[in-house]
Structure formats: structure tokens, C-alpha cells
Amino acid sequence: xxxxxxxxxxxxxxxxGPHGQALFLVGNNYVSIPAxxxxxxxxxxxxxxxxxxxxxxxxxxxxxxxxxxGSHWRIARRSNDASAISFAGGTGDIFGGxxxxxxxxxxxAVSEAGVATRLYVDGVLVATxxxxxxxxxxxxxxxxxxxxxAGRQWKGGIDDMGMFDxxxxxxxxxxxxxx
Numbered sequence: 001x002x003x004x005x006x007x008x009x010x011x012x013x014x015x016x017g018p019h020g021q022a023l024f025l026v027g028n029n030y031v032s033i034p035a036x037x038x039x040x041x042x043x044x045x046x047x048x049x050x051x052x053x054x055x056x057x058x059x060x061x062x063x064x065x066x067x068x069x070g071s072h073w074r075i076a077r078r079s080n081d082a083s084a085i086s087f088a089g090g091t092g093d094i095f096g097g098x099x100x101x102x103x104x105x106x107x108x109a110v111s112e113a114g115v116a117t118r119l120y121v122d123g124v125l126v127a128t129x130x131x132x133x134x135x136x137x138x139x140x141x142x143x144x145x146x147x148x149x150a151g152r153q154w155k156g157g158i159d160d161m162g163m164f165d166x167x168x169x170x171x172x173x174x175x176x177x178x179x
Contacts (some may be wrong), residue, residue: 004103007031015090017159018051018104019179023143039141039163040066041111041134046089047168048075049108049176052062053157054100057082061152064107065074065161068148071135075109076152087127090134096126104157106177112167123177125170157167 010029014021033039052093064085066074071090078086078095086095089111096119099105110118117129139147143161144154150178
């Protein structure tokens with residue numbers, strides 16, 4: 001959808017990632033994608049898959065990608081946790097994985113409407129949560145920043161991000177991870 005084209009804030013960096021060229025953010029840049037039904041996912045299922053690398057965690061809830069807070073969705077550092085990544089997919093945060101090591105990690109966050117949220121790190125299920133209900137948000141989707149709580153910019157690499165309108169299963173997630 002051409003209405004979903006993102007815009008840069010700041011100057012992005014690019015370099016080698018696990019699947020070709022990756023985006024590198026240093027905390028003063030991010031991508032903003034206008035609100036649309038494609039990224040909103042209100043009342044629907046969604047899965048978000050990405051490779052990421054932490055360069056520096058220097059503030060609470062540094063955000064990898066988001067559509068907001070509360071009953072919206074976001075993937076971020078868990079509060080001030082030294083190693084865990086967190087996913088809020090229309091319900092409370094679930095978290096896990098030891099990812100603050102400078103290495104590339106694969107993440108899949110699943111929000112299955114009314115059923116459960118699931119978080120996979122490097123092909124392994126690390127957390128599950130209650131049945132979500134994502135609500136509509138006028139704010140944009142942001143890669144590298146939190147559209148519902150600004151000032152939580154990502155520092156590190158992001159590669160091969162994709163959003164699906166279905167709840168991916170463990171077999172599908174394993175296949176993506178092993179590509």
C-alpha cells in the first residue's frame with residue numbers, strides 16, 4: 001500500500017546484517033509509518049518478525065518497533081532489565097530472552113486476538129501472555145521509537161522486518177529463523 005510509506009527522522013545508517021543490508025539506528029533517528037489498517041491491527045491477529053542487534057541500552061523501554069502503549073502494540077527493552085526484550089500485543093507485557101550481547105537475534109511477536117500473545121527469540125518460545133485485544137490508535141507505527149511514549153529510541157541494528165496478518169505458528173517461525 002503506497003499510503004504506508006515511511007519517512008525518516010534523522011539520518012539512518014546502513015551496514016551488513018544477517019540478510020544483506022541492515023538499518024542501524026543510533027538513538028536520534030527512526031522511521032515513522034502513517035496510521036493505517038495495515039499496521040493498526042485493531043481487533044485482529046498479527047505477527048511481527050525481525051532480526052535485531054542491541055548496540056546500547058541506556059534508557060528504560062528502548063523501543064524496537066511500536067504502534068503505541070496500553071492496548072496497542074510495541075516491542076522494546078523490558079523496563080530497565082539488563083537483557084530481556086518485551087512485547088505488548090494488546091495486553092500486558094511478556095518478556096524473555098537474553099539479547100543485550102551485541103549479537104544478532106531473531107524475534108517473532110505474535111498477537112492472536114482473544115487467544116494469546118507469544119514471544120519467540122532465536123526460534124524458541126520465551127514467553128506467553130493472555131488473550132489480547134489490540135485497539136485502534138491514530139498514532140503512526142514507528143521503527144526505532146515509541147509512538148505512544150516518545151524519547152525511547154533504539155540503538156542498534158534492525159534487519160528483515162515483516163508484519164503478517166495471521167498468528168504465525170512454531171513451525172512457520174522456525175522456518176523463518178532458519179532461512
